Amino acid sequence: MNGSRREFLTASALAAGAALGFGGLPRLSWARREVGAGKRMLILGGTGFLGPHVVEEAKKAGWHVTTFTRGRTNADLFEDDPAVEGLIGNRDGDLKSLEGKTWDAVVDTSGYVPRIVRDSATLLKDSVGQYVFISSISAFADFDKVGIDESYPVGKMEDETVESMGENFQNYGPLKALCEQAAEAAIPGRVTNIRPGYIVGPRDSSGRFNYWPVRVKRGGEMIAPGDPSDPVQIIDVRDLAAWIVHCCDQKVVGVFNATGPDRKMSIAEMIEACKQGTGGDPKLVWIDADFLQEHGAGLPIWAPPRGPYTGFAQVDCRRAIAAGLRFRPASQTARDTLEWYNALPEDARQRRLAAMPPEKEAEILAAWKEAHPGG
Ligand SMILES: NC(=O)c1ccc[n+]([C@@H]2O[C@H](COP(=O)([O-])OP(=O)(O)OC[C@H]3O[C@@H](n4cnc5c(N)ncnc54)[C@H](OP(=O)(O)O)[C@@H]3O)[C@@H](O)[C@H]2O)c1
Numbered sequence: 001m002n003g004s005r006r007e008f009l010t011a012s013a014l015a016a017g018a019a020l021g022f023g024g025l026p027r028l029s030w031a032r033r034e035v036g037a038g039k040r041m042l043i044l045g046g047t048g049f050l051g052p053h054v055v056e057e058a059k060k061a062g063w064h065v066t067t068f069t070r071g072r073t074n075a076d077l078f079e080d081d082p083a084v085e086g087l088i089g090n091r092d093g094d095l096k097s098l099e100g101k102t103w104d105a106v107v108d109t110s111g112y113v114p115r116i117v118r119d120s121a122t123l124l125k126d127s128v129g130q131y132v133f134i135s136s137i138s139a140f141a142d143f144d145k146v147g148i149d150e151s152y153p154v155g156k157m158e159d160e161t162v163e164s165m166g167e168n169f170q171n172y173g174p175l176k177a178l179c180e181q182a183a184e185a186a187i188p189g190r191v192t193n194i195r196p197g198y199i200v201g202p203r204d205s206s207g208r209f210n211y212w213p214v215r216v217k218r219g220g221e222m223i224a225p226g227d228p229s230d231p232v233q234i235i236d237v238r239d240l241a242a243w244i245v246h247c248c249d250q251k252v253v254g255v256f257n258a259t260g261p262d263r264k265m266s267i268a269e270m271i272e273a274c275k276q277g278t279g280g281d282p283k284l285v286w287i288d289a290d291f292l293q294e295h296g297a298g299l300p301i302w303a304p305p306r307g308p309y310t311g312f313a314q315v316d317c318r319r320a321i322a323a324g325l326r327f328r329p330a331s332q333t334a335r336d337t338l339e340w341y342n343a344l345p346e347d348a349r350q351r352r353l354a355a356m357p358p359e360k361e362a363e364i365l366a367a368w369k370e371a372h373p374g375g
Pocket of ligand 1: 044045046047048049050051052068069070071072073074089090091092108109110111134135136137195196197198199200206
């Protein structure tokens with residue numbers, strides 16, 4: 001972290017704000033400034049996975065970007081970038097560095113608790129044009145149905161004061177739904193609530209999608225899970241970031257599912273895309289979902305489309321597509337994910353792979369062959 005650069009940038013931002021008459025008539029200031037004329041974006045977050053891609057896409061589209069973080073995660077990421085200002089604070093109780101400044105749009109990538117989203121949205125309501133909240137499809141009450149659109153019921157908390165995620169992370173979705181509502185209540189009519197499904201691609205620390213291009217590239221006999229036609233939904237983080245910026249440019253508001261792609265994608269197609277993107281050519285052994293479950297073998301991104309997962313990978317994202325969301329081929333995502341992954345230091349690679357260990361995979365393959373002699 002470079003304190004002097006931050007002080008300089010903060011001082012110049014304040015000076016710019018004063019010159020434009022911010023503070024007195026903030027909404028008028030926002031409305032007056034046209035797209036392309038010094039657009040200013042605040043990201044509540046910005047240095048993890050999605051945030052840096054939003055920064056890059058916003059810069060490409062001509063935005064000046066401010067990040068707001070505690071200075072813990074990749075704190076030096078934009079240190080030498082004159083187009084990015086870094087403010088330090090804490091969403092939970094220390095928003096001082098946001099006071100007295102204005103932005104055309106805020107992108108909230110780090111909101112998980114309604115009180116905290118309410119605090120930032122309330123503070124910023126007269127000093128921003130638009131509040132984009134990154135929610136999740138986990139906000140939905142369930143996935144009992146195929147083709148869930150934005151009108152489907154969201155999950156509820158019995159006690160809405162609870163802020164913990166819960167033992168099995170079961171409160172994450174209902175809390176996201178409450179965060180969406182808190183943002184909309186604070187800034188009515190100027191909120192974009194975006195509900196992504198699995199976000200994948202370079203910088204993904206969850207390791208979920210990373211498993212697939214890495215495994216496909218390794219080759220040999222490989223477990224392909226379930227039925228080849230089982231649906232999967234993924235969105236490349238760069239496509240999501242570009243669309244978030246598009247929403248800010250076009251002042252798109254409302255609630256949007258942001259899963260992908262724009263057609264049904266099967267697990268077989270996703271694996272094929274990984275082959276194309278990485279040049280890997282494993283020998284696929286399709287193993288049914290029950291057998292995998294009996295052997296305690298979960299694989300990331302895929303889930304059999306039944307029970308609680310019936311509609312999980314078939315969420316309707318047509319509204320976002322109509323509002324400009326576009327998707328690159330999954331083979332590009334696989335290629336770039338592998339390239340990024342291979343460039344990581346060895347210890348970081350391990351942490352970014354939600355993998356089935358090779359010995360476990362070999363064990364299951366052997367058990368499957370024993371149970372199905374002759375293939
Ligand atoms: N990954 C998926 O598949 C998926 C799917 C659906 C939805 N989502 C949603 O997408 C979003 C992705 O977020 P991301 O983590 O990639 O965003 P990000 O903006 O890249 O990273 C999170 C940022 O928040 C900052 N931060 C964390 N706690 C903070 C606090 N108390 N005060 C100020 N700053 C704080 C971190 O910096 P410091 O640590 O330095 O503070 C970091 O810069 C999340 O909202 C997630 O729920 C993800």
